[in-house]
Amino acid sequence: MSSIRRTLEGSVLRDIALTCLAVLFIGLSYGAIAVASGFPLWVPAAQSVLVLAGASEFLFIGVVAAGGNPFAAALAGLLVNSRHLPYGLALPPGVTGRGWRRVSGTHVMNDESVVFALAQEDLPRKRAAYWACGIGVLVCWPGGAVLGALIGSAVRDTNAFGLDAMFPAVILALIVPDLRERLTMRAALAGAAVALIAAPFLPAGLPVLLALVAVLLLLRDHEPRGDHLPQVAP
């Protein structure tokens, strides 16, 4: 932890801490909803540690509580979590750690840790931000879930405090620097539009994956541009 503190600026650490706090609050509602749906405490507790991916856990609890088959619920959750594959492709090698450390470094991969890693400029900072956020979420998500399950109905409706707006706002704030590049902005808007159009018809998780077709808009940037360069006289 001390090396994380040395590598990252205080402002980044503060942002990570705030993000983890938001995760804790969402965890509260997750634990409360799970218990209210008839699950014993150990279900959200175990899920939050072993799956460690919020949206898929909400979905699993929801499907099973509605009488669905747990395997069908797991498949639906896996569809939601499939975006972790492109995340792993995008992370520079070494961010998640090497050798045995990668076993745990892989587990703490989530939307927040990936977006904080990508926002940093060099590999040491990327790695420090990834681990700081990953460990923070590993503590706060299960912590919130267990606390929520214990407090119960008092925290079921965290929507009243606008907490459901926190997650998209966190992610949006972190990708804003990338969006200042016009081509990236255009592709991101196109991808978001594709996902939104697909959302009413496709199962959860698939619309976000479908957004990847917008990568085609980025390809134009990578065509050889030599012929557009002004000729330099010898």
Added chain:
Amino acid sequence: MKDTTLVVAGMATLAAGTYAFRLSGQLLRARISFPPPATKLLEGATVILLAALVATTALTQGHGFSGVARPVGVLIGGVLAWRKAPFLVVVIAAAGVTAGLRLLGVP
């Protein structure tokens, strides 16, 4: 909860499969060497994924519309972030605006 064994098996499937997704992207990345433009493309793809995640979590609930309060809060947070407001301000504003709108009866 109906059948504990079945639920545990479902949970184990979800946990193992999620770990496999987290690992396989990294293994692919280690096996194939990407030229720098492709690496930049992969980062761009991640931004697209995250933007789509923002859009769907802000605007949808299940297969329907989330209501007005949440996307408005997120939008205000986005505008503040664009104008380089501190992260804390962005996140608190998004939650605050959403909560305020709901207090006023906006769905």
